[in-house]
Structure formats: C-alpha cells, structure tokens
Amino acid sequence: MTAMTTTTVTTAPPLAEPDPDLRVRRRRSLSPGKQVPAARLAGPALLVVLWAVASAAGALDPGAIPAPWTVVESGVHLWTDGTLTDDILTSLQRAGTGFVLGLAAGIALALASGLTRTGEALIDGTVNLNRAIPTLGLIPLFILWLGIGETFKIAIIAIVVYIPIYLNTHAALSGIDSRFVELAEVQGLNRIQFIRQIVIPGALPGFFVGLRLGVTGSWLGLVVLEQINATSGLGYMMFQAQNYGQTDVILVGLVVYGIFGLISDSTVRIIERRVLSWRRTLSS
Template identity: 45%
Template sequence: MPDTAARAAAPPSPAGADGAARPPEDALAGLVDATALHAPRRSRVPLPRPVRRLAGPLLMVVVWQALGTFGIVGERVLATPGSVLSAGWELTRTGELADHLLASLARVASGLALGVTAGLVIALTAGLFRLGDELLDSTMQVLRALPVLGLLPLVIIWFGVGEAPKVALVAFGTAFPVYVNTYAAIRGVDNRLVESGRTVGLGRLGLVRHVILPGAVPGFLVGLRFALTGAWLIMIVAEQLNATNGIGYLMNQAQSWYRTDIIVLGLLIYGVLGLAADGFVRLLERRLLGWRRGFEGGA
C-alpha cells in the first residue's frame, strides 16, 4: 500500500469555488514563463521599417517649419521648408538644378572610382604580402594624417583650376577609408579558418579566394560607406573654389545674395545623396553577406 500512503501524505491541491483542483502557483508561473519565452515577439510599433526610419527626419522638418512660422527663427537666418521647396521647384523648372547636380555627380563618381580602386589595390597588396605591408602600410598611415582640404592649393598648382583638382581631392580623400578598413579586415581574418582551409587542401590562392577575401568583404563595405560620405564632404568645399557649376558652386553664389533657401536646398541635396549612397551599401551588404546573420536589434 505505498502508493496510498504517499497520496495521503502529499499536501492537498488548492481548490477553487467550484471544488475543482488548481495547479500550484509555482507551476502556473513556470507555465507563463515558458509561454512567454516561446511566444513570437512582436514589434511595439506596428509600422513598416521604412516608415519608422523616416519618422525622425519628418519630425525634424515639422519642428523646423514651426520655428519659421512662429517667427522664432527669421527667414534671413534659416529659410523654412516651404521656402526651400519653392526654390527647388524654381531651379528644377528652369533646368539649372539638374545641370549643377549632374556636374557634381560626375566629379564624385570619377573621384570615387579612382580612390576606391587605389585603396582596394593597396590594401590587398599590404594585407596579403609581408613585403607589401612593410613598404606600404607605414606610408599610407603618414598620408592618411594629412588634411585633405589643406592640399587644395597644392593640387591647384599641380592640376590647374579645371576638373582635375576636384576629382583628385575626392580620390585622395576616399582611398584611405577603403584602405584602412579593408587592410584591417584582411589581417583580422581568424587564423583558425586559415588553418581549416589548409587542412582541407587549399593552397595560397584557394585560401585567398575562399577564406581571406570573403572575410574581408565586411571591412571593405565599411570603408566604402565612409568613402561615399567623405566624397560629398570634400566636394561641397572643392566646388566653392574655382568652379563654374555644381551644387557647391550654386550654394556659393546663393551666399552672395543671402539666399538661405538655396543654401539649405544644396545641403539637403547632399544629405539625400548621402542617404542614397548608404542605402546602396546596405543593398550590397544584403547581396554579398547573405550568408552572415548579425544582430538586428530588439523589438
């Protein structure tokens, strides 16, 4: 009769008003915790991600418009969003904005093509070869410390006052972010992966192709993101000196007439172009790094 004695010694289960047995409170707590752990987590804001990303800029525009509408900030100091849109529409209607924008895009594209290519080639040479590291890395670190815009007078002496100095400045300023991040990514590849590749029979070219270069892609994309942003920062200054077109030139001309609406328009164009460039890099990351899943943030 041991089962009967055990049942008699066990504490009675709590009962409700209807006399039905209730599970112990600890069991209920454990059941709730287990349910919460396995239940799918939902976003607190039931909106698409692009809409949530635009919420911050839209709020800034609303505050900006309110400051101008209520006279807290004068039109001479900072034009309102409505004035900026009006100026943008007028320049678009006359075709002037498109001409300046295309000129800036051509300069940035040429400078980026040269700078990114140079930075990538030097990073591969220094990262993959010991002799290249000894000869190139220290030189690149010295050049990286030079102020890009401080080279403008020297570049003008070298290349004149045409398109060449502007493209050269962009190329010089964008090569270093690509070099530094790509070189660090190559040297940061886990040596255990290299040893594993050797174990399965990969030679030097096979290791570079299947282990080192894939491991360096994230670093290269980080450098490319900095390079795209830096290109527009350099161009906005370069186009204000010895230029006859471009967004920077347009802003410089507007300064003479105290047209803050055109100046702010130019700044917004640079910001939108920077956002588009960042979106392009994000697209590359999804294409090239689909095998790698990283932390995407909590709900």
C-alpha cells in the same frame, strides 16, 4: 527491547526541464526587434516637422533660416529654369569619377598590404601618414601639380574615398582568425582558392563599412572643392548664393547633398545586406 527507528528518506521531485519556448522568448527580448521598413527616415522627417512648426510659429528668422516651403519653392524654380539640373549632373560626374578611382585604389592597396608582409611594410605606414595629413590641406599643393581645373578636384575626392576603404578593409583582413588560415592549409587550398573562400568573405564586413564612409566622404569633399574656381556644380551654386545672401538657395544645395548622401548610403546598405545575407547579426 530495542526500539527500531525507521527513517523516511524523501527525495526532491526532479527539476522540470526549462520550457524551450520560454528560453526563446527571453533570448528574443534581448534583441533590438524586427526592422521596420524605411525606419531611418523617421529622424529626418521629425527634423523637417520641427523646422516647419518653428517657422510657422515665428521662432526662426526667415532671413537666416527660411521656412521649408520657401526652400521648396526656390528648388522648384531652380529646377524649372535648368540651373539645378545642370549643377546636379556636374556634381554627380565629379563625385562618381573620384569615387570609382578611390574605390579601386583602396581595394588594391588593402589587398597588397593585408596579404603580404612586404606590401604591409611599404603601404600601411604611407597610408596612415596620408590619413594624418588633412586631405583638404593638400588642395594648394594639388593645384600647383595638376592645375586648377577638374583633375585636382577628382584627385582630392579619390584620396578622401580611398583612405576609409583601405583602413577598414585592411583591418578586416588583419582580423581574420589564423585558424581559418591553418584550415585552408590543411585542406590544400591554393592562393586563389584561399583568397576566394577565406579572404574575401572575411574582409567583406570591414570593406562595406569603409565603403559607406567613402561614399559620404565623396560628398563632403565635393561641397568644398566646387567652391574653388568652379563654374558649375552644387557647391558653386551655394557659393554664389552666399555672395548674394540667398539663404534659401544655400539650403536647397544642402538638402540635395543630404538626399544624395542618404540615397547612396542606403544603396550600400542594401547591397551589404544581400551580399552578407549568410551572417546572423543584430541588424538582420
């Protein structure tokens, strides 16, 4: 008799579908997390606290680095007698005028260079040559050309501003995917529609990076320029304080510069977040 053997085939249970909630939790754990309002003020606040603690403990020389409360007292005194107010208004006017001129020049040159080969050939190399030359090194030449008044100061600030705006905007224009250009051609978009629907949205992220650098650059250039044949402004106030050994007044000027720089950068960030609200990024 032939023995019949039966083989039992066991099939593995079907794999369970991954829990979608688990996938979401894993994906979210890789992100930086939800933004905390005014979180960027934590760093400066910590720095002030450490400064105050070191001053109270006597670890800092009051002649070299006055205590925070001494700087505040000096700032209040300068504000009440009108000196600080006039200097702030003068500095804001210089920085604002130079920034507007640099912004307009940077945008115009970036569009002309990024949208045409002729413009790129004529403009891009010239701007990069200008970038390679230290801008503050142009001060003696601009004084000979424009005089030692306000004009050369505004011109230098405009140069400091337009270079980062041009570079970042031009890089964003050059980085637009060619498939979008082909799509625009297939859709039959004209030049104006192409610029409005493809070029501007594609260039805005780079433009805002350059705008932030330009805003900061206007303040950096201003602090140097206001120490050259100036009779008012924050830089002039700090230069006079240096001659008289008033470290607290110098720190008042630096604090005001820092506050204006932080406010202007935060303003650009807010505008960027609203204009580019359609993007899904880590920061959003």
